[in-house]
Every structure is written in structure tokens, then in C-alpha cells.
Amino acid sequence: IPTGVLLVGAPGTGKTMLAKAIAGEAAVPFFSISGSDFVEMFVGVGASRVRDLFTQAREGAPCIIFIDEIDAVGRHRGAGLGGGNDEREQTLNQLLVEMDGFEGNEGVIIVAATNRPDVLDSALTRPGRFDRQVVVPRPDMNGRHKILEVHTRELQLAEHVDLKIIAQATPGFTGADLANLANESALIAAKKNKRNIELIDFEEARDKLMMGKERRSMVIPDDEKKTTAYHEAGHAIIAALNDKVDPVYKVSIIPRGRALGVTMLLPVDDKHSQYQSELEENLMMMMGGRAAEEIVFNHFTTGASNDLERSTDIANRMVCNWGMSKVVGPVHYAANQGEVFLGRDLMRKKNISQQKASIIDQEVKTIVNSAYEKTMNMLKNNIDALHEVTKILLEKETIDGQEIIDVLEKKEIPAS
Numbered sequence: 194i195p196t197g198v199l200l201v202g203a204p205g206t207g208k209t210m211l212a213k214a215i216a217g218e219a220a221v222p223f224f225s226i227s228g229s230d231f232v233e234m235f236v237g238v239g240a241s242r243v244r245d246l247f248t249q250a251r252e253g254a255p256c257i258i259f260i261d262e263i264d265a266v267g268r269h270r271g272a273g274l275g276g277g278n279d280e281r282e283q284t285l286n287q288l289l290v291e292m293d294g295f296e297g298n299e300g301v302i303i304v305a306a307t308n309r310p311d312v313l314d315s316a317l318t319r320p321g322r323f324d325r326q327v328v329v330p331r332p333d334m335n336g337r338h339k340i341l342e343v344h345t346r347e348l349q350l351a352e353h354v355d356l357k358i359i360a361q362a363t364p365g366f367t368g369a370d371l372a373n374l375a376n377e378s379a380l381i382a383a384k385k386n387k388r389n390i391e392l393i394d395f396e397e398a399r400d401k402l403m404m405g406k407e408r409r410s411m412v413i414p415d416d417e418k419k420t421t422a423y424h425e426a427g428h429a430i431i432a433a434l435n436d437k438v439d440p441v442y443k444v445s446i447i448p449r450g451r452a453l454g455v456t457m458l459l460p461v462d463d464k465h466s467q468y469q470s471e472l473e474e475n476l477m478m479m480m481g482g483r484a485a486e487e488i489v490f491n492h493f494t495t496g497a498s499n500d501l502e503r504s505t506d507i508a509n510r511m512v513c514n515w516g517m518s519k520v521v522g523p524v525h526y527a528a529n530q531g532e533v534f535l536g537r538d539l540m541r542k543k544n545i546s547q548q549k550a551s552i553i554d555q556e557v558k559t560i561v562n563s564a565y566e567k568t569m570n571m572l573k574n575n576i577d578a579l580h581e582v583t584k585i586l587l588e589k590e591t592i593d594g595q596e597i598i599d600v601l602e603k604k605e606i607p608a609s
Contacts, residue, residue: 195324197292197303199263201310202329205369208306211329212259215304222256224249228265231284239266239284247291247301254300263305267317285314292322331367333463334360340368344375351389359395364460374398400443404457405450413453419587420486421446421454424496426582427485428456428478430575431568433597435474441594446586453496456482469517472507476564477571479504484568485579508560509553518556526553575601 200208216223224246231239250258260266270282292303305323307313317323332340337360345356363371377398382390401407413421425444432438442459449455458478483497516523526545545553572579581600585592 195302196321197305197323198325198327199310199318199323200304200306200327200329202308203331203367204308205367206329206331207368208308208329209261210368212261212304212306216257216259219257222250222253223259224253224256225259225261228260228262228267231266231288232281237280237283239280240287243284243287243291250301256301258301258303260303260305262307263317264307264309264312267305267307267313269312269314285317289316289322331365331463332371334364337363337366337371340371341375344372345390348375348379349389351391354390354392354395358392359399362396362459363399364463370402374402377401400457404443404445404455405452408448408450411448413448417453418446419583420490420494421496422583422586423485423489423579424482424494425454425456426579426586427481427483427568427572429481429594429597430578430582430601431481431484431571432456432458432478433594433601434571434575435477437468437471437474438478441597443591443593444582444586444597445591447590452499469511469515472511472517473560473564476504476507476561477568479507480561480565480568481572484565484572488569488572488576489579504561504564505557508557508564511560512553512556518560520556521553 200211202208212225216225226246231242246258250256266281266284266288268281268285270285303323310318310326318326334357338357341356341360359374363374366374374395378390378394381397381401382394385394387394425446429441429444432441439458439460442457444454444456446454479500482500483493486493486497511517512521513526516525526549578600582592582597585596585600
């Protein structure tokens, strides 16, 4: 029997729910606490709570202790700047002692959950403390279908609603996302005074969750609307012309959230890795909006800021993390900034010189510039399609991916 089980997965995948299911099936006492409950401003309170928890657990053995969000107390030691961090380290030290100290823990199993296993102290994750690490992944299509069946069990669905179609159209959604989707679609149907939830309500709910809520009341000047239309048309055309980019699902110039327009891609299958050629074509797609602005207006707007941020990040990962640069070579240079907590990065020895950093910066710039040049050439070669898609966007405000393909194949587009 393992001493401890660590549930690892992205937020919303069902780690806490799995622990609740274990409690229900095990038919033994279940002690549940959050990692943040241990940490207090008063010195020694956290360690005292750990001792009390394990004392109660030993008295009630056999039993299960569940610690949710254990990264709140179990982060790497020695990275802090004093103060509250010292109290957290004392709490962690006490937890380590209780899990594998001189006192036996027969009949006590610790289950913990985290979405940040990379920041946990190595002493906490070693065998003897957490023997098992159970990955709770995002559900695949069949999993999403089963989850949707659960969350729509008490909803009135129209006869034509096929949950398999919805599951296929929601790649990357977690269990929590799907629960939110079902709830949102029910609210949309209720606002329209419908007795049953239809497929179009699910589609509208998905668009709201993925792209943000429409802000039709927002007044946008005509010239700004035209610029946005060309920007989104640039994204859509580059995506449609590159086979390795996910298919275009919908293009809209209706403001959503903080964006004036959006081009939404929808993967056909669940992806677990990407080829270099896929990344390069995705960089071109991200550059499509800015390139369209330069070709048509010969100036730039701030609308491409997020595109530039994402493309630079991908190019940086290609060079530093994935060894996709011939100049830098198949080596790993960068510390993943997603793993850094305050203080930890200050104490990390950098494994990169200023000269190498300069080479990396230049290579990242080369990759992004190369993608931009290819995008410019592709849009110039399809300038008529760019104007046509923009014209349709200004008329309809929202178009689907098939209409983009029809323009590129010179087919007639039905009027809205």
C-alpha cells in the first residue's frame, strides 16, 4: 500500500472530485484540508496544525488525509526572502516529519492534489512520502462525451442535440469547462424563453467561453472597424492556406472581452505534441493580422500586441527549450519562467552567458522575421482574397471557416 498519492493535473480536471470519490468508496474516515489552511501569520501555528491533523488521523486509522493545493505549503525551501516564507518552511518540515518520521503511520494514507508539481520540494515527492503520482489529464473526446452526459442529465435537451458532436467540438476542455458549458447553454436557452436547449445554444455558449462575451453596444469608428476586419482577415487567410494550422472555425469583428475582433481556430483532434513545421506555420498565422495592416494601410496598430507576444514566446521556446535552432543547437538554455515563484529565481544560477543570450535573442528575431516575410508574400499573392474576405466581414460581422475557403476557391458566398 503506498504511503502517499499525489494527484497531478491542470486546473479543472477533477483532482478534488476524484479525492471525494475515493472518500465515498473507501468507507473510512476522511480528513480534508487545503494547503493554505496550514499557513498563518503567527509563527508555529502551521506546524501545530500539521501535528494535530496527523494525531487525529492516527487515532482514527485506517483513514485518508486529503491535502488540496499542496503547493501552497510544499514549495521548494530556501527560496524565500524571510518573513512568512520561514513559517511556511517550518510547516513543510513538520509535514515531512509526520509523513515519514519515527512514528509509524500504519493505516493512514495521504492523498494530495496540485496543478504545479514542478514547484514542490523534492523531499516531499520522494518515494516513502508520495510513492505514487497519478496524472489526471484533460479528458479525450470519449471522456468529454461521458462528462457532458453527467452535466446535462437534468437539463431538457432538444431531440436533435448530439452530445458527441459537442464533445468533438470542445478539444482541450476540462471537466470544469464542460460543466460551465452546460450551465451557460441552459442560461442562454432560458433567456430566449426556450423549453429545450438546442445545439445552437451550446455553440453560442462555447463561443462565449472561448472568445468572450459579445459587446455589441460598443461604438467603433468605421476606419477602426475596417482595420480590424483586414487584421482578422489576414489571420484567417494565412490559417486557411497552411495545412498544418488548425482549421478556421469562426472569424468575427464584433468586440469580445478586450479584443475588437477574433479569429478562432478549432483543432480536429486532441494534440499532444507539435512538429517544427506546425510551429512555423502557426507563427505565420499569428503574423497575418499585422502583415495585412502593413500591406493595406502601410502602418501598424496596437491590435497585434498579443500576436507579437505569443509569437515571440513560441520562437523563444523553439530556440531555448525544444532545440529547433541550427545556430544554437539541440540544447536547453532557458529556465521555464512558468515555474518561478518569488525569490526562487533570485537564487538560481543562470546557465547562460551574455554572449549566448545575444545569440539566442538574434535567433528568436530571425525566426519571427522569417515567418513575417513568408506571411507578407503569401498575403500579397492572395490580395484579392484578402479584400474579399474583409468585404464579407464588414457586411456580416461574423463568418465561418468554410466561407474563407469558398473565397480562396472563388466560390459564391450567400448573402446574410
